[in-house]
Amino acid sequence: MTGKADDMTGGTDVASRLTGFVAALRDHGVRIGTGETVDAAEAVRVLGLADRELLREGLAATLLHTTGQRQLFDAVFGLYFPQGVGAPGGDAAGREELRERLAEALAADDSALMGRLAIEAVDGLGGYGGAPGAGGWSSYQTLERLRPQTLLARVRDDVRARGGGGGFAERLLDDEIRRRIEVFRGQVAAEARRRVAERRGRDEIARRAVAPSADRVDFLYAGRERLAELRRTVQPLARTLATRLAARRRRAARGTIDLRRTLRGSLSTGGVPVRPVLRRRRPARPELVLLCDVSGSVAGFSDFTMLLVQALHDQFSKVRVFGFVNRLDEVTGLLVHGAADAAGLGARIRAEARLTGWHDSSDYGTALGEFTERYGAAVGPRTTVFVLGDARTNMADPNLPALRWIAGQARHVHWLNPEPRALWGTGDSAAPEYAELVAMHECRNARQLGALVGRLLPV
């Protein structure tokens, strides 16, 4: 069979390219076994190499297992199975001419033409550095020079002149053109990556220049767009967690054997435990209290977690959420209404709740102290408390007694820290001190958070 496959696909070159491609995906955390790689090779044999679209879909079908990996896959695929090689033929087009043609392509919504323009644009405008080996291609520079976003008004007029749109759909036009421009930006970025990869080696660029999938991005370094992307995953993630919780609850409902009552009952059957008695289950739903640091440094993490817990609220009898920077206030109400407008949530919390006193930096000691004073009643024996934050106190007193008091009152206390474990205790971090009192978990990205929440949430 191997011989046949070799004949049809051009031999070992394709095989090694495929394994290189698989290795690059593995580097990004996609789990691909040898069996799948063989399947992928089989798919290549069946589909042939003539049509790149088919090849991409075929490889995606055999190598991927979940939806979230697709973006990553497409980026890496662009590097290993590029549309073309080297520079485009012909003279490099000038900036004005490119803008002209781009405007036409955008107006016609012709993404194939936009792709070709992206290639020319990177070639003509994106190169930097003169000496061979030292230079490269930059998508940033290309887009800065080309400025496709300034074409909006022109494209709009173009489309209108052609009589496209009209009527109600007219008002959607601007957004549509913006989306097309976004697509073009993506094409430019992919092309620049490809050109750089040709010069510096594919494997290295695949490892470094391809953004990881959204659930692996560090909360602390995620940009605005990545956070928006993450926010869209809140609902699906919450649904998955809710099913998992329900399953755990069902198992817990089956109950364990109550030994004392089983033996007591066995007296009437001469000491033979004929009828096992199960421990009675108290059908009380647990309560949840969240203490969230919403200061600038960890805001992305807190927002995401708050939304996630809010989405899970029907799993609990009571959820209360408190935000703090250096003063603490309850934000449960804001969160309920904030579910519809997730993007503006953080800003609204900071605007409407009293979270800061004299200064703007976070102070865990004061906030914890204020919580025990004002909202101490919120914590009872059925409450699970989650503290979210990096435990960086800005050199203030960490107020360990307050946390100890909370830990004594609550059923469980968990601290989720978005910093890598290696950084705990460096600088002004009081993480090790807090970690002695309560369980502290590293929670750097959405994947870890999902796993932790699924494990830690009380049933």
Added chain:
Amino acid sequence: MAAPFRPRPPEAHLFTSVDDVSARLAETGYLASPAVATTVFLADRLGKPLLVEGPAGVGKTELAKAVAEVAGARLVRLQCYEGVDEARALYEWNHAKQLLRISAGRDETWDETRHDIFSEEFLLPRPLLTAIRGDDPKVLLIDETDKADVEVEGLLLEVLSDFQVTVPELGTVTATRRPFVVLTSNAGRELSEALRRRCLFLHIGFPDEELERRIVRLKVPGLEEALAASVVRVVGALRAMDLRKAPSVAETVDWARTLLALGADTLDEAVVRDTLGVLLKHQDDVLKAAAKLDLSSV
């Protein structure tokens, strides 16, 4: 390692090329995107089950039905739900009939009876067993796999990797002709890695504008071309809005039907405002969409 790859004999292939898949699916009224067509073709060629994920209402179940129609195959459907078990999925003995048989044959020896009551006649095949028995072509649809319990996945592993089922009293039944298997999932629960590895993975997302326009034209023939285009554009704008529940293809078609029934020949503010409820199922979403589309009071 898994069992070595065994290609099907050539005459068993359903399709000759990817274009063939698109063309023949289109004849049954299923317009497939290139991704869908390619993956269906591969599933046929590699003889592997197809795991289809995607939001509700994009035509996951329809795909299996369309493939069955194209292949002239019988569609065997296993609808998963919480608590579905071996007896519902695989096979069951017909106890009532067995009892009748025992009481009917009073003079027989026990050995004869035992031999008789555990024969094919008393077996009630359930979807999984039905799908691998017999020589006629079949499409096995395992719908909403994520709803089933984890234990059922273990059951599926044996069936889907070796296409065989073991009935202790009868022996092992191996498929003489592999069915074309489609599993669908709404991602309500993460399916196990082991199950995913045995399948080709296909994510059906929302179709692109052009494809969706064709779908609307096909499903709602009375609708004018221009109106269909506007409908698809508005739906596209709604999907870009980050709503709780983005409208799916099924909703687009519903909306198009509604507009047709209302006799609207162009979209205007009043019509969109009054019919937004067909597309969006949450009040929050309706408010948000109305604000973004500049609809005055809803």
